[in-house]
Amino acid sequence: MSSADIYRELILDYYRNPRNFGKLEKFDIDSHDTNPLCGDEIEMQIRVDGQNRIEEIKFTGKGCAISQASASMLTELAKGKPLEWVRQVVKEDVFKLLGNPDLGPSRVKCALLGMKVLKTGVYGYLGAHYDEPDDRSG
Amino acid sequence: MSSADIYRELILDYYRNPRNFGKLEKFDIDSHDTNPLCGDEIEMQIRVDGQNRIEEIKFTGKGCAISQASASMLTELAKGKPLEWVRQVVKEDVFKLLGNPDLGPSRVKCALLGMKVLKTGVYGYLGAHYDEPDDRSG
Amino acid sequence: MTGLLQTEAFDVEKVRADFPILKRKVHGKRLVYLDNAATTQKPQAVIDALVDYYSRYNSNVHRSVHTLGEEATAAYEASRERVAKFVGGEPREAVFVRGTTEATNLVRYAWGEKHIAKGDLLVSTRMEHHSNIVPWQLLARSRGATLKFVELTPDGHLDMGSLEELLRESPRLVAFTHCSNVLGTINDATAICAKAHAAGAVTVVDGAQSVPHFPVDLASIGADFYAFSGHKMLGPTGIGVLMGKKQLLQDMDPFEGGGEMIREVFDDHSTWNDVPYKFEAGTVNIADAIGLGAAVDYLTALGMDNVRKHEVRLLDYARDVLSGVKGLQVYGPEDSQQRSGLVAFNYADVHPHDLATILDEEGVAIRSGHHCAQLLMRCLDVPATSRASFHVYNSYDDIDALKQGIMKAGAIFKV
Amino acid sequence: MTGLLQTEAFDVEKVRADFPILKRKVHGKRLVYLDNAATTQKPQAVIDALVDYYSRYNSNVHRSVHTLGEEATAAYEASRERVAKFVGGEPREAVFVRGTTEATNLVRYAWGEKHIAKGDLLVSTRMEHHSNIVPWQLLARSRGATLKFVELTPDGHLDMGSLEELLRESPRLVAFTHCSNVLGTINDATAICAKAHAAGAVTVVDGAQSVPHFPVDLASIGADFYAFSGHKMLGPTGIGVLMGKKQLLQDMDPFEGGGEMIREVFDDHSTWNDVPYKFEAGTVNIADAIGLGAAVDYLTALGMDNVRKHEVRLLDYARDVLSGVKGLQVYGPEDSQQRSGLVAFNYADVHPHDLATILDEEGVAIRSGHHCAQLLMRCLDVPATSRASFHVYNSYDDIDALKQGIMKAGAIFKV
Numbered sequence A, B: 001m002s003s004a005d006i007y008r009e010l011i012l013d014y015y016r017n018p019r020n021f022g023k024l025e026k027f028d029i030d031s032h033d034t035n036p037l038c039g040d041e042i043e044m045q046i047r048v049d050g051q052n053r054i055e056e057i058k059f060t061g062k063g064c065a066i067s068q069a070s071a072s073m074l075t076e077l078a079k080g081k082p083l084e085w086v087r088q089v090v091k092e093d094v095f096k097l098l099g100n101p102d103l104g105p106s107r108v109k110c111a112l113l114g115m116k117v118l119k120t121g122v123y124g125y126l127g128a129h130y131d132e133p134d135d136r137s138g
Numbered sequence C, D: 001m002t003g004l005l006q007t008e009a010f011d012v013e014k015v016r017a018d019f020p021i022l023k024r025k026v027h028g029k030r031l032v033y034l035d036n037a038a039t040t041q042k043p044q045a046v047i048d049a050l051v052d053y054y055s056r057y058n059s060n061v062h063r064s065v066h067t068l069g070e071e072a073t074a075a076y077e078a079s080r081e082r083v084a085k086f087v088g089g090e091p092r093e094a095v096f097v098r099g100t101t102e103a104t105n106l107v108r109y110a111w112g113e114k115h116i117a118k119g120d121l122l123v124s125t126r127m128e129h130h131s132n133i134v135p136w137q138l139l140a141r142s143r144g145a146t147l148k149f150v151e152l153t154p155d156g157h158l159d160m161g162s163l164e165e166l167l168r169e170s171p172r173l174v175a176f177t178h179c180s181n182v183l184g185t186i187n188d189a190t191a192i193c194a195k196a197h198a199a200g201a202v203t204v205v206d207g208a209q210s211v212p213h214f215p216v217d218l219a220s221i222g223a224d225f226y227a228f229s230g231h232k233m234l235g236p237t238g239i240g241v242l243m244g245k246k247q248l249l250q251d252m253d254p255f256e257g258g259g260e261m262i263r264e265v266f267d268d269h270s271t272w273n274d275v276p277y278k279f280e281a282g283t284v285n286i287a288d289a290i291g292l293g294a295a296v297d298y299l300t301a302l303g304m305d306n307v308r309k310h311e312v313r314l315l316d317y318a319r320d321v322l323s324g325v326k327g328l329q330v331y332g333p334e335d336s337q338q339r340s341g342l343v344a345f346n347y348a349d350v351h352p353h354d355l356a357t358i359l360d361e362e363g364v365a366i367r368s369g370h371h372c373a374q375l376l377m378r379c380l381d382v383p384a385t386s387r388a389s390f391h392v393y394n395s396y397d398d399i400d401a402l403k404q405g406i407m408k409a410g411a412i413f414k415v
């Protein structure tokens, strides 16, 4: 897959016009992380409703098209879902959102930063600990 | 030169029956050093006479035949000499005492330990500082 | 290939033939390696030195009486002599370490923890690599000292007014880079050391980006400590050098304890070997120290003046070529004479990582990110930059390939 | 050559063919390399791994987006995985260091300086290499703690009574070697760790002489920290491993600051990367880490059980052959099952250095001296010993050559 395929119209659109970008006034979950390898940064805020569902979710961040687009896409997908749903999310879900690009291991970390931030925040809220899988090959 | 030539009768004799081995009751100079690379150890004590000559000199130590024999031979040579003479001693003098053996660089350090102890002690007494030459190749 | 650079200095095509990796293809394209500030490639002579060592005289050093040990020790110490001479220093003042980072940390622990007291001032600068910031942060915290930074001018130099101001506060330590790994700025190390010494400070100079790229003479610079990395100057990974003034080295505590650095061990205390051995604990990285000696020989044969000449020409060419690219912003001083052979830039709103991915597809390897210089990124007000950095085997062709790759990224991102 | 050893385990002649250095002559004689406890020789596969890295995919790791960087990172991390698995540990708990000495010093600085307080007790033993004594001496001094030593039994074991006694004083740290580099004694690391943990201590086990010579399974040993050196296990110089329990690693201060180990840097503080990266500051020794992976592959292919079997046979043979030499005293436990493949000895009044010089003339390389174990030398009441130590390429022939050399020394010294 060539980079022209990775950087499809859709990715660039999410990069330049990220959905759910911004901060919430009231939120129950606030999660932030950086990718120490490249400095990409994502913060997510979530408001939880009475049925433990993601009522509202927004993110801010800076970084490459892949990290920002994937975080944005993930917030869209998460909105309205029960918190428990977050536990089921796997990296393949993120890849699918991005159109299954052929990313090298370091770019995979960019793609998955948003998922890590989401999981860390929600797991913490649920009183659990999110231990990133030791998966260096992506 | 083979090791049979290095370990001549004379060297073994000095190793097993070191001349000037022991301690002085009264001394003006007491100098000690170890070879950090092998642990060989030499201590020398010197009594200085009115004319700044080496009136009496003894050594103790432990280590290989080469370090002990060369220290012993050096004390014999030094006895009665003016302190200033010690400044003139060079490593070739020590090699000559030993019969000019063909020593590798690490064994050279054994051979020269006695000279280093002697020089450090005498230079110190004369108010000077003995800076071992930076001669790794021996 | 058309535009291989022919300086009067040396024949780039011949140089390229010495580097086996340059024959390799990446994504079917010729490898265009422009990530030399991160690590350089290695000439066959360096690889051969390693193979020769392991195939012919591998042994532990210093404590061996046998032939292999004598040979390994002689080669290791001969390498120390060549490396020290290469930067105008004394072998006794050359400590082999893993790299620049270990060197600054060694100074922190062995000099800093002993000599820095509560309330002391430490000075670094905003253009430093983290390796010349974080050790001083940690030192400041552990000793109760303060760390302040020399500010930068808008055109990417150290602000001399800011330095003078800090020097009036009588810092104990002034740590600065001889050459910035992002801006390329070459600092006047001699002048800064003189000023810092006059103010009573000890100087730690980061030579990671200078020793590989232009002639360095410590005798004239006069730094108290000077650090550099072998892997950035055609040498193997895992080896570098801390040059330190003998008096300071002798007066320092040991860093790591055990092995080579010992004189005698007793139950309750130990005594130390002479410098520089006092700072080389355990089995040293023998093979790579010898490999670094081979790298120094290679650079010496080319001539560091020629290396510098070559890089300035590449720099001029790169700035010519890239100035035609709309939306491309280059950081650092304008004048090639004041900077080293690297170009950090940003291109429109294409994030450096995305640009690097697109370039990689064309066989072009650049670095993207914060380059371990986050304080500098904040000064530049960018999260990251792209960086193309040169060495002896780079040519005009490589820069053309860089430009073409950037143009492709522009097309994909519809810049 | 007559007596090349044929174990059921592996074909020594075939193994020898893998080590290019064994073809070399010393003083016109066949090289008989018996200094393996100092450092081992390297098989072609390890040398090839280095050449391959430098010729094909040399690049800085972790921060690169380009292909070379991805390949180098993948190989470096794959090596971490293989090395961790080789000793029954987790990759996340494996920190690449220069060697055993850096590993113990890392624990001293990053764990010790944080967790040891005035009046605390640290325990080491009298059979340790200086690398497992001096860091604790320095730690004791800097924190105002006390360092005590487990005594030895006359037959060269740790005195369990002495250990128990010290454990009753609730030490914070118990540091001991899995295998002595002089006596050859293999300590029951599992039992000692269990006792030490029950007493509330953190354990630091020196595996420098165990990992290269017999199977080690950290999952069953349970040590908090376990250190070993690559160059003693057929790997390159400049690389080794500190295995540490994840919880402890996470709870530690950083060791060196800069580069890889950083998450974010601000003016007045910084945050750290995850373990194990937090302890790998600066550019790591990429090539040699990859080379160590190749060494682990080589040993794994032979099988560590077979390596052990081979060494026990050599040990038995050596003790048979040497027991016939008048005036020769061997140190350490009698039973080959309780010791590793090395023999330290003294021969009449021939000083070990002199013996080593005479042996070298016969092509036989042994070590002579205090073996960085001066406390042990004082227990044995000798200034030095000679040591012949084995590895996979040694044969009965080598031991015969050793004996002949000793007899020659006897003749020259008129023993």
Ligand SMILES: Cc1ncc(COP(=O)(O)O)c(C=O)c1O
Pocket (backbone or CB within 6 Å): C259, C281, C282, C283, C284, D037, D038, D098, D099, D100, D101, D102, D129, D131, D132, D177, D179, D180, D181, D206, D208, D209, D229, D240, D372
């Ligand atoms: C038992 C033991 N511990 C520690 C060390 C130190 O290892 P290194 O020199 O590789 O740091 C050695 C080897 O010299 C050893 O034999």
Ligand SMILES: Cc1ncc(COP(=O)(O)O)c(C=O)c1O
Pocket (backbone or CB within 6 Å): C037, C038, C098, C099, C100, C101, C102, C129, C131, C132, C177, C179, C180, C181, C206, C208, C209, C229, C240, C372, D259, D281, D282, D283, D284
């Ligand atoms: C200016 C500068 N200083 C220090 C370093 C750190 O060198 P190393 O990673 O070899 O320790 C680097 C390179 O990464 C650098 O560019």
